[in-house]
Amino acid sequence: MRLIADGQPLRELSLDIPPITPRSALVKVAAAGVCHSDIHLVSGAYDLGEGRKLSTTGGGTVLPLTPGHEIAGRVERLGPGTESSGLKEGDRVVVYPWIGCGTCRKCLSGRENLCEGSQRFLGFMRNGGYAEYVLVPDTRYLVKADGIEASQSAILACAGLTALSSIRKCALQPGDLLFLIGAGGVGSTAIQIAKKVTPARVAVADIDDSRLELATRLGADYVFNTATTDTKELASQLRKVNQGRTADAVIDFVGIPRTASLGLRLLGHEGKLVLVGLVGGGMQLPLPLLPILGAEVLGNFTGTLAQLTELVDLTRRGGINPVVSESYRLEEANEVLAKLGRGEVRGRAVLEP
Ligand SMILES: [Zn+2]
Ligand SMILES: [Zn+2]
Known part of the structure; x- marks a missing residue:
């Protein structure tokens, strides 16, 4: 489900599976959370008050784009150079989507969500999880989530x-x-x-x-x-x-x-x-x-990879039980976004491709 132009509904498209690249992983999406930020992404701007607007992604987004930053699924394929990742095909994972440039001060201190350079957030600047497959550029952004429902682990990545x-x-x-x-x-x-x-x-x-x-x-x-x-x-x-x-x-x-x-x-x-x-x-x-x-x-803007790892661990041990109230087919993304915008979703809604 792709954003083709700001303010337009997402469009259902049939696309080739992205080719695997070194260090990357192809994830088959089992669940993608629908976040309020996705409404801003589709509209193209945040409201700063007094008629002022802020571009949702600071101009870093090139359309068309697949939204979706709360992504869980299974590792479908691993790229060259991922042998020491500890991952294998079929592993259940949740994706850390707040991927930074990797070289700025924030990224080097593990706070990629606050990257000062060229952000590569999945679902904002790179294609995200409103799809059957998502390409994650480095296996380090995958957190093993065995033992947790995909819909529940997905919403850990943002909510x-x-x-x-x-x-x-x-x-x-x-x-x-x-x-x-x-x-x-x-x-x-x-x-x-x-x-x-x-x-x-x-x-x-x-x-x-x-x-x-x-x-x-x-x-x-x-x-x-x-x-x-x-x-x-x-x-x-x-x-x-x-x-x-x-x-x-x-x-x-x-x-x-x-x-x-x-x-x-x-x-x-x-x-x-x-x-x-x-x-x-x-x-x-x-x-x-x-x-x-x-x-x-x-x-506060989202959190770090280390915090996501901590949260997945807490969830697996039964410490929390994330509230997924509704699940929908991928093709229903526009209807779910509209429902969320009207304040009619209790807890979190997820798309299950
Ligand atoms: Zn979000
Ligand atoms: Zn950075």
Whole structure:
């Protein structure tokens, strides 16, 4: 399913299987997660507010392109020079899609997701997983995922990884209260991960009661419907359960002016607001607030290969159980993207070629 032109629906095409190259692996796709970023990719831009736009891929994308960056499947073929990769044909893998230039400071320190050079992100600049096969340029980007359902391991590559990485940025201590805004694909995964890898209690906000019910089932300590609870009331409820403090850290998985403003309002002293969601828009920042509180506003974009490996291991040991709510045929990609855009997907939807 290919993007031929910005803003146009993806088109179903029949193409040759990409030829294998040295060090590469051809993966037969079993599941490809449908992420909100794919909507931005198809539209061609992020909304920065005040009418300003940012190209989704900084001009690095050459169309036509196959989207899809949450990819799991089986190794179909291995290229020359992969003998020491520890992989063999048939192995079940999840693909790390955030592939950088390999030579910049960020890449050399293992943070390819923040590559300063020519990014090669699969599904953004290179062909991704909305296909039967994907060519991964180096076997080092494959993480063995035996024992995990393909649909579940696929969504670790963006939803899970983004959740883990943003939670780590909160540096939570025992007794802290973590406040998550948005219980969609990333947020619902974050609840389980936060309960597993931090000592904090977890509060979750959403505007949809069915997503909040899911949040409770996944282990949220407190849930709030922000469509029916105003910010002042919410702050007072948090103070009641958090020894007079509001939130010690907030992660905004939505990223619209209303959610980011809510996050700021709920920050306490030395609180951290981590912005993750890319839905878009701009906001006014009350300038004295951050210095007076000694608070921090941070951004997070996906995570590292090492973190994906850690997450796959955590999932295999039963630590988390990623929520895949719906699966579709590859040809239904456009319908799934539309459904996601309307906010009608609970958890994560995957395409299964
Ligand atoms: Zn994504
Ligand atoms: Zn780089």
